[in-house]
Amino acid sequence: MYDKVSKVATEFIDHEEILKSLDFALKHKSDKAYLTDIIDRASDMKGISHMQALALLECEDKDINDKIFALARRIKSEKYGKRVVMFAPLYLSNHCVNGCVYCPYHLKNKIIARKKLVGEDLVREVVALQDMGHKRLAIESGEHPTESPIEYILECIKTIYDIKHKNGAIRRVNVNIAGTTVENYRKLHDAGIGTYILFQETYNKENYQILHPTGPKSNYDYHTESMDRAMDGGIDDVGIGVLYGLEHYRYDFVGLLMHAEHLEATYGVGPHTMSVPRIRPASDISLKDFDNSISDELLVKIVAVLRIAVPYTGLIISTRESADVRARLLEVGVTQISGGSRTSVGGYAEGGESEDSTQFDVADNRTLDEVVCWLLESGHLPSFCTACYISGRTGYAFMDIVKGEGIANTCEINALVTLSEYLTDYASSSTHAVGIAYLESYIDKMQNAKLKESIQKKIKQVLAGVRDIRV
Numbered sequence: 001m002y003d004k005v006s007k008v009a010t011e012f013i014d015h016e017e018i019l020k021s022l023d024f025a026l027k028h029k030s031d032k033a034y035l036t037d038i039i040d041r042a043s044d045m046k047g048i049s050h051m052q053a054l055a056l057l058e059c060e061d062k063d064i065n066d067k068i069f070a071l072a073r074r075i076k077s078e079k080y081g082k083r084v085v086m087f088a089p090l091y092l093s094n095h096c097v098n099g100c101v102y103c104p105y106h107l108k109n110k111i112i113a114r115k116k117l118v119g120e121d122l123v124r125e126v127v128a129l130q131d132m133g134h135k136r137l138a139i140e141s142g143e144h145p146t147e148s149p150i151e152y153i154l155e156c157i158k159t160i161y162d163i164k165h166k167n168g169a170i171r172r173v174n175v176n177i178a179g180t181t182v183e184n185y186r187k188l189h190d191a192g193i194g195t196y197i198l199f200q201e202t203y204n205k206e207n208y209q210i211l212h213p214t215g216p217k218s219n220y221d222y223h224t225e226s227m228d229r230a231m232d233g234g235i236d237d238v239g240i241g242v243l244y245g246l247e248h249y250r251y252d253f254v255g256l257l258m259h260a261e262h263l264e265a266t267y268g269v270g271p272h273t274m275s276v277p278r279i280r281p282a283s284d285i286s287l288k289d290f291d292n293s294i295s296d297e298l299l300v301k302i303v304a305v306l307r308i309a310v311p312y313t314g315l316i317i318s319t320r321e322s323a324d325v326r327a328r329l330l331e332v333g334v335t336q337i338s339g340g341s342r343t344s345v346g347g348y349a350e351g352g353e354s355e356d357s358t359q360f361d362v363a364d365n366r367t368l369d370e371v372v373c374w375l376l377e378s379g380h381l382p383s384f385c386t387a388c389y390i391s392g393r394t395g396y397a398f399m400d401i402v403k404g405e406g407i408a409n410t411c412e413i414n415a416l417v418t419l420s421e422y423l424t425d426y427a428s429s430s431t432h433a434v435g436i437a438y439l440e441s442y443i444d445k446m447q448n449a450k451l452k453e454s455i456q457k458k459i460k461q462v463l464a465g466v467r468d469i470r471v
């Protein structure tokens with residue numbers, strides 16, 4: 001039975017509740033009066049339920065869809081301003097004991113080269129990321145009891161935080177590793193991680209078991225309850241997601257929102273981020289084996305409706321998507337993107353993708369510098385800020401800000417200052433010129449004289465060599 005505050009996976013992700021939501025959406029997707037009412041009510045930016053969200057997603061009426069996109073754009077603009085948070089994935093190890101049929105790291109793949117970063121190899125990789133200008137990483141690892149136990153992950157986190165190369169520093173390490181015990185989550189928390197990220201892949205238990213035939217990840221309940229254990233271990237910023245293409249999109253769209261509602265209702269803090277990746281080809285993985293793929297149009301609509309449903313949650317899109325699709329997604333709700341990503345173990349230091357160990361094919365192959373320049377030219381404000389995490393604004397404290405006045409104002413100074421750091425230390429001459437013009441014009445248009453003066457002062461400090469200035 002559906003119980004959103006239960007800690008039992010099949011109760012907070014109740015199959016019958018999802019079927020009810022599908023039926024509800026089918027009945028209401030053409031009811032213009034009902035849908036208009038949801039959109040009107042959602043304009044208070046307090047979010048909507050999973051059932052209401054699916055009804056909006058399923059609507060095919062052009063006028064209603066125009067209103068949905070307009071509201072999504074407004075929420076993005078009012079809650080987050082122009083800023084787009086930048087990050088990069090760092091693949092530590094591709095040894096894995098699981099049998100996930102959509103991932104090339106699965107145990108039975110004998111084609112892929114198995115690699116793991118240790119010692120100098122890890123240092124080289126982090127230095128390469130710092131030299132690109134990254135400040136925020138998401139570390140990724142396959143699940144393996146001897147190759148990547150928690151001690152290995154903790155050691156890597158410590159190494160990453162300790163490396164200070166030129167003006168570089170990784171200031172926030174997010175962690176994307178397999179579901180683990182409360183005790184291990186406590187260790188990750190104590191190691192100073194940012195967000196703990198774990199994708200559900202699919203919320204459909206029956207299909208989940210087909211997609212995860214072997215290994216510890218085949219335990220649906222344990223995997224689905226991971227965020228509860230993470231919260232119990234003291235991690236209050238968690239990131240959830242599904243892999244579109246595995247299951248019919250409607251089921252996972254509802255499941256994802258039910259998971260968010262569960263976290264909010266049980267811990268008073270919803271997910272810090274949501275990711276909406278689509279399955280990509282890779283070694284030993286063919287898209288022909290997955291018949292639930294979704295179109296670009298549908299992905300854009302999904303992001304727009306998520307923006308309305310969970311206005312307080314950051315939405316992430318990776319380099320799995322092309323530049324064109326990323327541009328569309330940024331307009332309607334995405335707030336964080338990766339740039340210059342390598343999805344192989346050791347790919348950054350090697351200066352190119354190590355084809356024999358990639359987790360998926362990257363669709364946006366541009367360098368970080370090119371992505372930053374593109375964002376600036378499109379009017380976005382690339383941000384390398386990690387201040388909330390460093391200042392302890394996590395979990396409830398962070399959500400309180402987003403749900404209140406929003407983070408557009410709170411983060412504006414930090415975004416502008418970290419961009420000026422990036423431009424000074426890492427940008428190519430052409431991106432530097434575009435960035436300086438952007439900063440001048442942005443600051444020039446600011447109405448608040450005190451804020452303007454404060455930013456100008458901080459940017460002068462950056463030019464004088466001071467780093468990690470934040471409010």
Ligand code: SF4
Nearest residue numbers: 096098100103106142
């Ligand atoms: S998805 Fe994760 S757990 Fe599954 S095979 Fe790939 S690395 Fe292993």
